[in-house]
Amino acid sequence: ITSRVTKPMDTTQLNNIKNIILVSSGKGGVGKSTVASNLAIALAKDGAKTGLIDADIYGPSVPTMFGLVSAKPSARETADGKTLILPIEKYGIKLLSLGFFADPDQPVPWRGPMASNAVKQLFNDADWGELDYLIVDLPPGTGDIHITITQSFPIAGAVIVTTPQQVALADTRKGLAMFQMPSINIPVLGVIENMSYFTPAELPENKYYIFGKDGGKALASTFNVPFLGEIPIVQSIGEGGDSGTPIALNAESPLSAVFAELAGKVA
Ligand code: ADP
Numbered sequence: 314i315t316s317r318v319t320k321p322m323d324t325t326q327l328n329n330i331k332n333i334i335l336v337s338s339g340k341g342g343v344g345k346s347t348v349a350s351n352l353a354i355a356l357a358k359d360g361a362k363t364g365l366i367d368a369d370i371y372g373p374s375v376p377t378m379f380g381l382v383s384a385k386p387s388a389r390e391t392a393d394g395k396t397l398i399l400p401i402e403k404y405g406i407k408l409l410s411l412g413f414f415a416d417p418d419q420p421v422p423w424r425g426p427m428a429s430n431a432v433k434q435l436f437n438d439a440d441w442g443e444l445d446y447l448i449v450d451l452p453p454g455t456g457d458i459h460i461t462i463t464q465s466f467p468i469a470g471a472v473i474v475t476t477p478q479q480v481a482l483a484d485t486r487k488g489l490a491m492f493q494m495p496s497i498n499i500p501v502l503g504v505i506e507n508m509s510y511f512t513p514a515e516l517p518e519n520k521y522y523i524f525g526k527d528g529g530k531a532l533a534s535t536f537n538v539p540f541l542g543e544i545p546i547v548q549s550i551g552e553g554g555d556s557g558t559p560i561a562l563n564a565e566s567p568l569s570a571v572f573a574e575l576a577g578k579v580a
Contacts, residue, residue, distance in 0.1 A: 322465065326397065327436060329443040330364070332469040334502070334579060335462065337492075339484025341453040343476045344507035344544070346374035347554050348575075349450035351561040352472070355569070355576035357405040358561070361445040364400060364407040366435050368462065369452045370421060370428045373412030379403045380557020386413055389440065397440040404562060407444070409435045425457035432458055436466055446580070454484070455491045463497045470502040472541070472579055475532065477509055477524040482532055489536050502579050503539035504529050511546045520545070541578045544571060 327333070336349040349365065357363040367375035376382045381401060386409065388396050400407035411431055415421050423431070441447065452458050462468070471492045475485035485504075492499045506529025510520040523546075533540035544550070547568060553560035561572040 322433070322437060323395075324437055324466070326439060326441050327447075327466065330441055330447050331445050333447045333449060333466055334469055335449045335451055335471040335499070336474060337451045337459070337471050337488055338453050338474045339455075339486070339488035340476075340481050341372065343453075343474055343481055343485075344550075345369075345453065345474045346378060346450050347550060347559070348472070348474045348505055348507060348544070349448050350375065350378045350554070350559045351568075351572040352576050352579060353406050353446075353448045354404055354559050354561040355572040356446050356448075356580060359573065359576065359580075361580070362443055363405070364441055364444045364447040365409075366432075366447065366449045367408070367410030367412060368432050368435065368458055369450055370411050370423065370432065370458060371452060373410045373415070374554070375408060375410040375450065376412040376417070378554045378557065378559055379406075379408060381408070381410075381413070382417060382557075384413055396438070398434070398438055399440050404559075407441065409439055411435065429457050429461040432461060433465060436462075453488075455488055459491065460497075463492075463499055468499050470500040470579075472502050473504045473538075474507055475504060475529050476507055477522070477526065477528040479525070479528070482528045485532060486535075489532070489538070493536065501536065501538040503541035504533040505541045505544065505575060506530070507544045508546045509543035539578070542571070542575050544568075544575075 338345040353365045367373045510522045530540045560568045
């Protein structure tokens with residue numbers, strides 16, 4: 314996938330995409346991919362034409378979360394001889410992940426420029442067609458991929474995912490500040506706090522804020538950006554991701570409504 318670098322950059326495949334929205338976090342493991350996947354599903358269920366790029370080069374989760382671990386996208390030639398990757402469609406969403414092009418058991422020892430070129434190809438060399446939303450699951454932190462994506466493509470906004478622990482919030486602060494730097498200057502659509510509290514099945518009224526309370530809200534207010542909402546720790550969220558059926562697909566689950574509400578705030 315890194316072999317062909319298009320120069321100068323040809324972004325025609327993005328011409329019919331209305332909104333490119335980044336999902337970002339300061340740290341790994343806070344639920345960024347879970348949120349990106351469930352938001353994409355909630356948008357698609359609402360009738361929006363939705364795509365999802367998994368740009369988390371070092372730990373691509375979308376193949377697992379969509380039950381596509383051994384999927385390989387095919388390609389087609391355009392009339393002018395360009396090869397376009399065909400995104401894989403599942404649950405009404407067009408998906409591409411660097412994980413589709415790598416061996417899931419091998420590490421990807423890419424240097425920054427190679428990784429950046431591979432990610433650019435997921436945008437520029439794919440047959441996205443018309444989309445209302447293209448959600449991008451970024452790697453954690455603030456690195457080459459963030460700079461490449463924010464400087465190469467017209468981004469509508471970024472959603473920041475954090476958990477309530479101080480160690481997560483400290484890194485999220487930097488991740489959020491990056492979008493507000495004058496050289497990047499991308500609107501922050503808001504902060505989502507994941508794993509906010511735990512509710513035992515036998516005590517459904519009780520919320521245990523085991524990692525601390527209101528950290529995400531405080532962060533949003535410090536940076537003067539919206540606080541979009543809390544997502545509790547629920548076993549079915551983890552199981553949905555592991556089994557390739559994200560929880561937002563399940564209309565019976567109250568969590569579907571949580572993601573639908575979050576998607577409504579992002580849209
Ligand atoms: P990141 O993309 O930030 O690295 P993931 O979305 O991969 O994080 O989530 C890390 C793990 O935590 C996954 O196994 C996921 O299913 C699980 N998880 C995420 N959010 C929740 C939640 N609210 N409740 C339970 N498990 C969750």
